[in-house]
Amino acid sequence: MRITFLFPSLFIILLLFSSCEENxxxxxxxKNADLLINKNWVITGHYTRENNYLKKDKFVYYDACNRDDTFRFAKNGTYELNEGPTKCNANDPQVFQQGTWKVGYNNLELTKTGSSSPSNYLIVELNTYKLVLSSTETHQGDTYQEVLTFTAQ
Structure with missing residues (x-):
């Protein structure tokens, strides 16, 4: 009698835990999508690290015309990369990259229009004002990490 009661109880407990995880x-x-959409995200930090050595600040080398570029994520799952108020070349289009985006629990996937290979980023931090993304790639035995910090405008 106890065994017949035990199996249904275990099944119900497992079902509850799996549904909680899915929810x-x-x-x-x-939540992550709501924090991303309808804001202009401006890059405010960029560094790289190779094989866990000291990180290299790449943002210090950005020209002023690149520091005001904005990412904008729309509710319909599209994004655009915009030149912002200043352009490096006056003939460049105002919107210079578009694509689609998907967000998960702790990751952001961007697929540039015309590309079949998405770029995947780990969401290190995301709140109303700040977005920090990280990506790691291994090439010929070396590990490269890139961290990008954005501030909402």
Whole structure:
């Protein structure tokens, strides 16, 4: 009698935990999406690290015309990269990259229009005012990490 009661109880407990996990993932995807959309995100930091050595600040080398570029994520799952108020070349288009985006619990996937290969980023931090993304790539035995920091305008 105890065994027949034990199996249904275990099944119900497992079902509850699995549904909580699924609902949690849905919650975080929606929360992260809500934090990203309808804001202009301006890059305010960029560094790289090779094989866990000292990080190299790349942002100090950005020209002023690149420091005001903005990412904008729309609710319909599209994004655009905009030149901002200043252009490096007056003939460049105002919107110079477009694509689609998907967000998960702790990742952001960007797929540039015309590309079939998405870029995947780990969301290190995301709140109303700040977005920090990290990507890691291994090439010929060396590991490269890139960290980008954005501030919402």
């Amino acid at each position: 949690s993932d849905v919650y975080y995807r929606k």
